Amino acid sequence: MSDTQRKRRILVAKPGLDGHDRGAKVVARALADAGHEVVYTGLHQTPTMIATAAVQEAVDAVGLSIMSGAHMTLFPAVIEALKKQGAEDVVVFGGGIIPDEDVVELLANGVAKIFKPGASTQEIGQWVTDNVSVQD
Amino acid sequence: MRIDKVLEGDIRSAARLMRDLDDRVPSAIEELKALYPHTGNGYIIGITGNPGAGKSTLVDSLISVYRNASLRVGVVCVDPTSPFSGGAILGDRIRMQRHASDSGVFIRSLATRGQLGGLSRSTFDVASVLDAMGFDRIIIETVGVGQDEIEVMKTAYTSVVVTVPGLGDDIQAIKAGILEIADVLVVNKADREGADRAVRDLFHMLDLRGGVGRQEVEIVKCIATLGTREESGIADVAKAIDSHRGRMGQQEDARRKERAKAHIAELVRGMLADRADATLRAQGGLDGLADGVVRGEQDPYTAAESVLKSL
Incomplete structure (x- = not known):
């Protein structure tokens, strides 16, 4: 009938007990400015809630913002929850205050990219454009 | 076949099909055609109104009412696409988090992708998939509308227009077009000053509108809160939707034909x-x-x- 118009869909989520979501909102805005459709779900998400939203919204990637120090628990838990719902092909990336040695371990365990404090919004938007492909 | 999985209620397959419909993949249209005979059982409710009127919060409350009645609920929320970047922030789910892990609720966010009228081009298709999956109630939430975005009327069986007290003497934001599509009028945030005044103004405006008479449109006051404070009037909103549905029962065939034409x-x-x-x-x-x-x-x-x- 007509031309297919694929658009990247990204879920930006804030798991755990962080008290504010300014950083996550800035990233959501940056990804939208880069031309992507961003589903934003707000504070205090459990890994199951994130995975359920990712499946219902059929997103290509999930971006997590974690400032609470619980990144070594939350990233694997989200990846596990996605797997449980048959969505292991969804790219998981994130950002937060995360020490270098933890970054290495997370990258070795299925997280595609960690942005450290100071990463520019353009950098994040560009990374998604370059590294998240639209599923077929 | 993917449509078999969709009909079995497989969430991931259905979500992927919705994605393909939204992206206008030609084969997805073929799948939708095959699903079409399975549609027609879900009751589609449209929720529209001013930005900030509390549409998402009201949807959240209505989901609770229907879930308490053991009805399965599908929700389609539409937010605007930026005409500059082509991107969008879809934030309606934030208000519906208490239903996030309920398997009887399927929430899908869509961006308008340049379509005017408060909906995306794919909204009806996505609602049809939910219908074919057997959801009993399908709620479509439009973008926050101004004065003439009335597409939802063509999609929904019952159109609910939500407003709030204090928008001005003549309720500026719900002028002709948007008022004319209302089957149910809701004054949300009714604990605010001016709620009774808003109801009175709506009565007067309905009096002036031609065609459908005032007695056929219920005006309901409510306070939707996401469950964080005591709610009020939500059951009345659901009841008003049901009684509109009952009244429409006699002319159901005519309504279906109008919708099909549109x-x-x-x-x-x-x-x-x-x-x-x-x-x-x-x-x-x-x-x-x-x-x-x-x-x-x-x-x-x-x-x-x-x-x-x-x-």
Whole structure:
């Protein structure tokens, strides 16, 4: 009938007990400015809630913002929850205050990219454009 | 086949199909055709109203009412696409988090992708998938609308228009068009000053509207809160939707026909626009024609007609 118009869909989520979501909102805005459709779900998400939203919204990637120090628990838990719902092909990336040695371990365990404090919004938007492909 | 999985209620398959419909993948349209015989059982409710009127919060509350009645609920929320970046922030789920892990609730966010009227082009298709999956109630939430975004009326069986107290003497934001599509009028945030005044103003405006009489549109006050404070009036909103449904029962066939007509017309317009776009692209875009118009060699009407002739 007509031309297919694929658009990247990204879920930006804030798991755990962080008290504010300014950083996550800035990233959501940056990804939208880069031309992507961003589903934003707000504070205090459990890994199951994130995975359920990712499946219902059929997103290509999930971006997590974690400032609470619980990144070594939350990233694997989200990846596990996605797997449980048959969505292991969804790219998981994130950002937060995360020490270098933890970054290495997370990258070795299925997280595609960690942005450290100071990463520019353009950098994040560009990374998604370059590294998240639209599923077929 | 994916549609078998969709009919079995497989969430991931259904979500992927919705994605393909939204992205306008041709094979997805074929799948939708195959699903179509399974639609028609879900009751589609449209929620529209001013930005900030509390549409998402009201949807959240209505989900609770229907879930308490053991009904399965599908929700389609539409947010605007930025005309500059083409991107969108879809934030309606934030207000529906208490239903996030309930398997009887399926929430899908869509961006308008340039479509006017408060919905995306794919909204009806996505609602149809939810219908075929057996959801009992399907709630469509439009973008925050101004004064004439009335597409939802063509999609929903019952259209609910939400407003709040204090928007001005004549309730500026729900002028002619948006008021005329209302089957149920809701004054949300009714604990605010001016709620009774808002109800009275709506009564007067309904009095003035032609066609459907005032007695056929219920005006309901409510306070929707996401469950964080005591709610009030939500059951009344659900009841008003049900009684509108009951009243419409007698003319159901006529309504279905009207909806089908609107839907077909919309599809024809969409397909024609697609063909025009494709033709223009094949001819190298509008630059040549525009140059001709700018140089004064041709008027824009003649230019447009020349494109139409080559369709």
